[in-house]
Amino acid sequence: MAHAVSPLAPTSFPDMQAIGGVRIAAGLTGMRYKNRDDIVMFAFDKGTSVAGVFTLNKMPGMPVDWCRKYVGKGKARALVVNAGNANVFTGKQGRDACAATAKAAAKALGCKAEEIMLASTGVIGLIPQADLLAKAVADLGGRLGTADWTRAARAIMTTDTFAKAATTTAKIGGKKVRISGICKGSGMIMPQMATMLAFVATDAAIDPSVLRKLVREEADTSFNAVTVDGDTSTSDTLLAFATGAAGNKPVKSLTSADGKALRKAFAVVLQDLAIQIARDGEGAQKLVTIDIAGAQSDAAARRIAMSIGNSPLVKTALAAGDANWGRIVAAVGKAGEKADRDKLSVSIGGITIARKGGLVPGYDETPVAKHLSGREVFLKVDLGLGKGKARVWTCDLTHAYIDINADYRS
Amino acid sequence: MAHAVSPLAPTSFPDMQAIGGVRIAAGLTGMRYKNRDDIVMFAFDKGTSVAGVFTLNKMPGMPVDWCRKYVGKGKARALVVNAGNANVFTGKQGRDACAATAKAAAKALGCKAEEIMLASTGVIGLIPQADLLAKAVADLGGRLGTADWTRAARAIMTTDTFAKAATTTAKIGGKKVRISGICKGSGMIMPQMATMLAFVATDAAIDPSVLRKLVREEADTSFNAVTVDGDTSTSDTLLAFATGAAGNKPVKSLTSADGKALRKAFAVVLQDLAIQIARDGEGAQKLVTIDIAGAQSDAAARRIAMSIGNSPLVKTALAAGDANWGRIVAAVGKAGEKADRDKLSVSIGGITIARKGGLVPGYDETPVAKHLSGREVFLKVDLGLGKGKARVWTCDLTHAYIDINADYRS
Numbered sequence: 029m030a031h032a033v034s035p036l037a038p039t040s041f042p043d044m045q046a047i048g049g050v051r052i053a054a055g056l057t058g059m060r061y062k063n064r065d066d067i068v069m070f071a072f073d074k075g076t077s078v079a080g081v082f083t084l085n086k087m088p089g090m091p092v093d094w095c096r097k098y099v100g101k102g103k104a105r106a107l108v109v110n111a112g113n114a115n116v117f118t119g120k121q122g123r124d125a126c127a128a129t130a131k132a133a134a135k136a137l138g139c140k141a142e143e144i145m146l147a148s149t150g151v152i153g154l155i156p157q158a159d160l161l162a163k164a165v166a167d168l169g170g171r172l173g174t175a176d177w178t179r180a181a182r183a184i185m186t187t188d189t190f191a192k193a194a195t196t197t198a199k200i201g202g203k204k205v206r207i208s209g210i211c212k213g214s215g216m217i218m219p220q221m222a223t224m225l226a227f228v229a230t231d232a233a234i235d236p237s238v239l240r241k242l243v244r245e246e247a248d249t250s251f252n253a254v255t256v257d258g259d260t261s262t263s264d265t266l267l268a269f270a271t272g273a274a275g276n277k278p279v280k281s282l283t284s285a286d287g288k289a290l291r292k293a294f295a296v297v298l299q300d301l302a303i304q305i306a307r308d309g310e311g312a313q314k315l316v317t318i319d320i321a322g323a324q325s326d327a328a329a330r331r332i333a334m335s336i337g338n339s340p341l342v343k344t345a346l347a348a349g350d351a352n353w354g355r356i357v358a359a360v361g362k363a364g365e366k367a368d369r370d371k372l373s374v375s376i377g378g379i380t381i382a383r384k385g386g387l388v389p390g391y392d393e394t395p396v397a398k399h400l401s402g403r404e405v406f407l408k409v410d411l412g413l414g415k416g417k418a419r420v421w422t423c424d425l426t427h428a429y430i431d432i433n434a435d436y437r438s
Numbered sequence: 439m440a441h442a443v444s445p446l447a448p449t450s451f452p453d454m455q456a457i458g459g460v461r462i463a464a465g466l467t468g469m470r471y472k473n474r475d476d477i478v479m480f481a482f483d484k485g486t487s488v489a490g491v492f493t494l495n496k497m498p499g500m501p502v503d504w505c506r507k508y509v510g511k512g513k514a515r516a517l518v519v520n521a522g523n524a525n526v527f528t529g530k531q532g533r534d535a536c537a538a539t540a541k542a543a544a545k546a547l548g549c550k551a552e553e554i555m556l557a558s559t560g561v562i563g564l565i566p567q568a569d570l571l572a573k574a575v576a577d578l579g580g581r582l583g584t585a586d587w588t589r590a591a592r593a594i595m596t597t598d599t600f601a602k603a604a605t606t607t608a609k610i611g612g613k614k615v616r617i618s619g620i621c622k623g624s625g626m627i628m629p630q631m632a633t634m635l636a637f638v639a640t641d642a643a644i645d646p647s648v649l650r651k652l653v654r655e656e657a658d659t660s661f662n663a664v665t666v667d668g669d670t671s672t673s674d675t676l677l678a679f680a681t682g683a684a685g686n687k688p689v690k691s692l693t694s695a696d697g698k699a700l701r702k703a704f705a706v707v708l709q710d711l712a713i714q715i716a717r718d719g720e721g722a723q724k725l726v727t728i729d730i731a732g733a734q735s736d737a738a739a740r741r742i743a744m745s746i747g748n749s750p751l752v753k754t755a756l757a758a759g760d761a762n763w764g765r766i767v768a769a770v771g772k773a774g775e776k777a778d779r780d781k782l783s784v785s786i787g788g789i790t791i792a793r794k795g796g797l798v799p800g801y802d803e804t805p806v807a808k809h810l811s812g813r814e815v816f817l818k819v820d821l822g823l824g825k826g827k828a829r830v831w832t833c834d835l836t837h838a839y840i841d842i843n844a845d846y847r848s
Contacts, residue, residue, distance in 0.1 A: 087771030087779050117767050117779060119796030152764025153797060216751055216768065257750040258668075259765075260772035340667045340750070340835075341626055341843055348844030354562025355669075357527050358626065361497030362670035369497050369527060386529030387563060425750075427837050433751055434758030 036307035036315050036403060036423070037190040044177035044195050045206045048231040048273025049073035051172035054183040057164040059157050060112035060150070065183035067161070069168040070107040070227065071137055076271045077233075078104035078145060079240040081247050083264035089116035091146035092263060094126045098142040102236025104269060105143040106133045107227060108165055111184045111212070112150040116262045121155045128158040129165055136169025147225050147265045149212060150186055181210040184225055187432055188214045188308050194300035198232075198293035200286045201276035205232035207293050209268075211301040215310040215433060217256035226251060226266045226301055232290065233272030234279045241282055242294055243268045250298035253330075253420045256309035257429070258338035268294075306421040311428030314346055315421065319408045323416030328365040333420035335363035336407065343425035349400040351393050353381045360409055371412030378406065446717035446725050446813060446833070447600040454587035454605050455616045458641040458683025459483035461582035464593040467574040469567050470522035470560070475593035477571070479578040480517040480637065481547055486681045487643075488514035488555060489650035491657050493674035499526035501556040502673060504536045508552040512646025514679060515553040516543045517637060518575055521594045521622070522560040526672045531565045538568040539575055546579020557635050557675045559622060560596055591620040594635055597842055598624045598718050604710035608642075608703035610696045611686040615642035617703050619678075621711040625720040625843060627666035636661060636676045636711055642700065643682030644689045651692060652704055653678045660708035663740075663830045666719035667839070668748035678704075716831040721838030724756055725831065729818045733826030738775040743830035745773035746817065753835035759810040761803050763791045770819055781822030788816065 054068040080099045082092045108129055115122045130144040148156070181191035195208040213224025234242070247266055272278065281287050307315050318336050323329035336342055339359040345352040353374050360367055370385035377399025380388055399405065405424075459482055464475040482488075490509045492502045518539055525532045540554040558566070591601035605618040623634030644652070657676055682688065689696050717725050728746050733739035746752055749769040755762040763784050770777055780795035787809025790798055809815065815834075 084774075085768060085771035086773075086775070086777040087767050087782070114764075117764060117782075117792060117795060117797075119780075119794075121796070151762075152767055153792065154764075155797070216765075259749050259751050259768065262768045262771055339669050340839070341669050344840050344843035347840065350844065352561075354524075354527060355626075357497050357562055358495060358669065358672050361495035361672055363496075364494075365496075367496040370529075372497070372527075382527060382563065384529075385527060386531075387527075387565070425840065427840055429750070430754050430757065430835065430837055430840070433754035434760065 033189045034308045034312055036312055038304065041178055041191060042193050042195050044193055044208050046175050047206050047208055047229045047271065049076060049271025050175055050229050052175045052180050053168040053171040053173060054179045055164050055168050057110060057160045059160050065179060066112050067108065067110040067164050067168065068180045068183040069133065069165060070229065071172050072105055072269050073271050073273065076104055076269050077102055077236040077239045078267060078269050079236060079243045080265060080267040081244055083261060085260050085262045087117060087262050089114050089148060089263040090118060090122040090126045091115055091148045092265060094146050095265065099145065101142065103143060104145050105137050105139040107145040107267060108133050109147045109184050109225065110161065111186055113148060113154045113156045114150045114152050114263050115148040115156045116152040118155050125156040125158040125161055129161045132162040132165035133169065136166060145267055149184065149225050149263050152262060177208060177210060184212045186212065187310055188212050190308055192301055192304040192308065194297045196293050196296045198289045200232050200279060200289055203274045203276040205230055205274040205276060207297050209297045209301055211305060213305040214308045215256060216259040216261040217254060217305060217309065224261060224264055224305060228268040228297060230270050231274040232270050232279065233274065233276050234270035234290065238279050238282060238287065239268055239270055242291060246291065246294050246298050250302040254302045254306050255334055255337045255420065255422050256306065303421050306423050309423030310432045311426040312423030313426050314403055314405050314424040316346060316405045316407065316423060318420045318422065321417045322411040322413055324366045324414045325416040326418055329416040329418035332360055332363040332365050332409065333418045335359045337420045337422035340425055346400065346405055347424035347426045349397065351376060351396045351400055356407060356409065366413060367411055368413060373410045373412065375408045376400065443599045444718045444722055446722055448714065451588055451601060452603050452605050454603055454618050456585050457616050457618055457639045457681065459486060459681025460585055460639050462585045462590050463578040463581040463583060464589045465574050465578050467520060467570045469570050475589060476522050477518065477520040477574050477578065478590045478593040479543060479575060480639065481582050482515055482679050483681050483683065486514055486679050487512055487646040487649045488677060488679050489646060489653045490675060490677040491654055493671060495670050495672045497527060497672050499524050499558060499673040500528060500532040500536045501525055501558045502675060504556050505675065509555065511552065513553060514555050515547050515549040517555040517677060518543050519557045519594050519635065520571065521596055523558060523564045523566045524560045524562050524673050525558040525566045526562040528563065528565050535566040535568040535571055539571045542572040542575035543579065546576060555677055559594065559635050559673050562672060587618060587620060594622045596622065597720055598622050600718060602711055602714040602718065604707045606703050606706045608699045610642050610689060610699055613684045613686040615640055615684040615686060617707050619707045619711055621715060623715040624718045625666060626669040626671040627664060627715060627719065634671060634674055634715060638678040638707060640680050641684040642680050642689065643684065643686050644680035644700065648689050648692060648697065649678055649680055652701060656701065656704050656708050660712040664712045664716050665744055665747045665830065665832050666716065713831050716833050719833030720842045721836040722833030723836050724813055724815050724834040726756060726815045726817065726833060728830045728832065731827045732821040732823055734776045734824045735826040736828055739826040739828035742770055742773040742775050742819065743828045745769045747830045747832035750835055756810065756815055757834035757836045759807065761786060761806045761810055766817060766819065776823060777821055778823060783820045783822065785818045786810065
């Protein structure tokens, strides 16, 4: 069942520049969907660096197992992603499907199977059909062409209501480099040290060890700072590929001027993609930004932000535009982090509501209610204890979340 | 706004026996509600033992602070509970309201204010009116009579759709003793080491130190094993009072025959009350029992059970009667406890669906779908790792949860 496009969707798909060294093709496996692409293949030129971070869920999908095994080599020639069947909890048949997919891609490109990265998203527990996957990949291998990012982003959607992409450029070692990425994700979203499916490619030359550090660190303030429903997926995957086609001298350190420029550009793309996931949170009507300050540590701030961002009571109140700030206080208190009721302050839309354990004298709810009636909501909590801070993005909890998740499998 | 009575409500209110040494009166403060009782006072005869456990939320309500300060003395003469205003995050005015309420009750009974226990439930952040509370308590003090438990249970309701009570008897030291309790709770339910509001009284004579141990331990397998929405309240309180009117020799150890009989009887009442909270979970259409076995420890089993019980994806699938067992697997994996995909088995309604990392060969969903169409759902997960086990009760997540929480404050 198709659901209406999120009212929080960006107004247009970004103008995705071609990335030297990247070719793409999308197609249909026939496994589950009938009238849409459900598989995409990215081919990378020889010498492309790869790095990835993956779900901390203890029931990882088979493609996650596969990538974990081979991503450490730091080089990749292709990425194959399919949607509709997550290939999770599928035993030997699932493992075989991964091997068959990688083998077909390796054959098409004349490389080793271990140079192929894999990702899948969709229903958990369905056995994937290895023959259909291999057949589709062989077909894609013959049709690789200039990057059609829109089609690629569409091919990996499940309950997503819009295709998600972001792009930027940077000057690295005197050369202009491009960084483009796509992602998918709408429900089962509380990435832990990783994300839903997100794929980023750049034509910059980046040492694999540098790319690894970059991806790990920037995931924390982008994908790992988003929650829709507190449910960490079994398939969370962020993979970044650097082809080197831009001709810059390979970046070997993140503390160099080039490293800093690269980090900045990656942050732009990853945060943009991550926020698009919150904007497409299942049933979302409001994008919610939660800022925590004054916590004992950044980690404590993050857990407090997630406690608010995952509170069904906070999220249903926001859906109703109700300035029920007491629920924010309760969510801070249940986070398990140090908190002192009498030092806490809470603001919504920049308006301080409560300070030092009580309501601000003469508090007028009118402007807060007006802020809450909009599409973008800003919550801020200051613990008044230390210097820890964190920012997290989420969405409200509406009837549509229940509708979407009642009929997803059928 | 009143919501329809939960379809999971017990068919009748239990026949609550009078407890010697307990008198009750209920009434109206006029603070918030107009046409219903919102305050209840329990008076206890001299010599009554008291013990309690309270929320681990770091933003505790003022009545929780009050009880924590005085409950350790082990003796109490009264309990005053009001509904509609939780007296949380209310600063000095909130503290003063507690003192005024206790003072009024102490005056009516001729005892010290520190012998009065207090509890409040309702909206967070509203300043309570100390004068209205004190006036209502003075009135109740003059009307104390034989226990009307039904009226008391009704007076403490907020979004509850039915009044919750349980009762049992036991033979202690040759004497028949009675144990009766009431509770309230429907949303903001994931008690941590405590509960929503629950009050239990017995005419057994029990040493305060024994009562304390009993309450702490039995809370773990009753109220602490219930979740509706993962939101730990600021006001969770379980208080137990033992008047000694039954004339038994005071119970001084839980390992004696009397101690064991007492524990068994307390377990009956506390579990009954706790399950009634799950049955009245906001918007609940199904009662869900989650059994975990084979975990590394009981604590790990409990966290895994809670991860399933708090997963919006599991709960929306259950609401739709969808046997989406993959979401159970994902919830196990995100719990952060040791788990091995290839040793895990999952059953619903006694039917094994997945075993050792994959679907059971020839799995037929028909009987599982039939089980899920009923009012009571049983999920079981065996980790296959150790001897840890836990049982948790929850409910499904329906549209009504969102409706109830969108309009609660207004």
